[in-house]
Amino acid sequence: EVQLVESGGGLVQPGRSLKLSCVASGFTFSNYGMNWIRQAPGKGLEWVAYISSGSSYIYYAETVKGRFTISRDNAKNTLYLQMTSLRSEDTALYYCARGGSLGDFDYWGQGVMVTVSS
Amino acid sequence: DIQMTQSPASLSASPEEIVTITCQASQDIGNWLAWYQQKPGKSPQLLIYSATSLADGIPSRFSGSRSGTQYSLKISRLQVEDTGIYYCLQRYSNPWTFGGGTKLELK
Numbered sequence: 001e002v003q004l005v006e007s008g009g010g011l012v013q014p015g016r017s018l019k020l021s022c023v024a025s026g027f028t029f030s031n032y033g034m035n036w037i038r039q040a041p042g043k044g045l046e047w048v049a050y051i052s053s054g055s056s057y058i059y060y061a062e063t064v065k066g067r068f069t070i071s072r073d074n075a076k077n078t079l080y081l082q083m084t085s086l087r088s089e090d091t092a093l094y095y096c097a098r099g100g101s102l103g104d105f106d107y108w109g110q111g112v113m114v115t116v117s118s
Numbered sequence: 119d120i121q122m123t124q125s126p127a128s129l130s131a132s133p134e135e136i137v138t139i140t141c142q143a144s145q146d147i148g149n150w151l152a153w154y155q156q157k158p159g160k161s162p163q164l165l166i167y168s169a170t171s172l173a174d175g176i177p178s179r180f181s182g183s184r185s186g187t188q189y190s191l192k193i194s195r196l197q198v199e200d201t202g203i204y205y206c207l208q209r210y211s212n213p214w215t216f217g218g219g220t221k222l223e224l225k
Contacts, residue, residue: 045154045162045205047214059212062119095161102168103209104152108161 002026004096004109011115012086022079022096022109030054030074033099036081038092039111046092049081050099064090086116120144120208124217132225135196139220141206143187150210153182153191157202165204166191198224 008020022034036048049070050059058070069082079096093111100106121144131137141151153166164173166182169189179194193200201224206217 044203044219045156045207045216047207047216050212050214061213100164100167104164104167104173105154105162105207106164106167106173108163110161 002098002107004098004107006094006096006109006112009094009112009114011117013118014087014116016086017082017084018086018114019083020081020094020096020112020114022081024077024079024096024098027098029072029077033057033103034070034072034079035097035099035105036068036070036079037095037097037105037108038090038114039095040089040092043092048094051079083114086114088116090114091116119213120147120211120215122206122208122215122217124206124220126220127218128221128223130223130225131196133196133198136192136194137196137222138193139191139204139206139222141189141191141217143189143208143210146187147208147210149184150208151182151184151189152207152209153180154205154207155200155202156205157199160202162205193222196224200224 003025006022033052051070067085071080095111096109097105098107123142149169151169154162156162169184170182204220
């Protein structure tokens with residue numbers, strides 16, 4: 001069974017940093033691209049970042065480019081999102097999602113909440 | 119950026135009815151279109167990929183179609199468990215963008 005479990009969220013002050021993790025199981029993690037997607041409270045979905053299976057290709061949404069860094073450790077089956085210079089508008093539930101055989105987000109974690117507030 | 123205009127924003131329908139949700143892309147995206155369902159308090163679930171292909175484990179009453187740059191999700195024989203918010207997503211070019219969502223309620 002495919003499982004994605006996010007962690008690392010919490011309450012953080014504006015301008016500070018936070019690092020999210022997503023531990024994968026039930027599939028060969030190193031064979032799949034991975035994504036972070038977020039959802040602000042009561043709002044829709046926003047794709048945040050993508051990393052290819054071997055970390056060769058990385059893409060970001062403009063709203064986070066230069067502040068967030070996606071990475072992965074295939075030996076640990078873990079995806080990361082390093083978030084710096086956090087803003088109130090980064091407050092959201094952050095999901096990790098697997099990019100399926102055609103890249104579509106076929107499995108999602110349960111999400112981890114990040115709240116940016118003083 | 120490619121804009122995905124989704125409509126309607128909300129709708130209410132009765133069990134066994136047929137509903138259609140549409141997404142209009144601001145430019146050609148080929149078949150790089152997927153549909154997701156998000157039930158209340160849950161993570162989104164993939165329904166349709168490549169515009170028309172049904173994801174694993176999804177009932178056949180869900181179907182996707184394309185006409186030019188307009189994409190549609192059709193739900194036949196609505197069930198109570200179909201309540202939720204539906205999103206389209208284009209992955210033709212970065213940044214990948216979601217539609218604004220359609221909230222479906224059952225009467």
